[in-house]
Amino acid sequence: MNRRGHSLILILVVIAMGAAASAVFFSRLSLEQHRWQPDQVRTQALWLARSALDTGVTGQRQVSTSLGEATVDVGRNGPAITVTVTLERAQATVQKSPYVERYEAR
Secondary structure (H helix, E strand, O other): OOHHHHHHHHHHHHHHHHHHHHHHHHHHHHHHHHHOOHHHHHHHHHHHHHHHHHHOOOEEEEEEEOOEEEEEEEEEEOOEEEEEEEOOOEEEEEEEOOOEEEEEEO
16 A cells, blocks of 8 residues: 555544544533433432332431432431432422422522
C-alpha cells in the first residue's frame, strides 16, 4: 500500500473512533437525564413508602434503588405508623390512621 492509502485508512479510523466516542457520550447523557425524570422519582419514593407501610417493621434502613440510595424511616406512635422515604432529590411521607400521602421535591 502506498502512503496515500495509509493516510486514508488513518483518517477513516480517527473518524470512526470519534463517532463511537460521541455515541457513547450522548447515550450516557440521555440515560442520566432519563434517570431523574420527576415522575419516576415521585413514583419510586411513594412506592417505597407504601411498601414499608405495608411491612410495618419499624426502624431505619438504607435501600439501593435505580435512582440511588434511599433512606426509609418507619416510626410507630400508638396505632399511627409514619413512613418517610428520603431520596437525593425528593422526600415522601405516608401515614396510616388516617391515611395521608405527602411528596416533596427538593
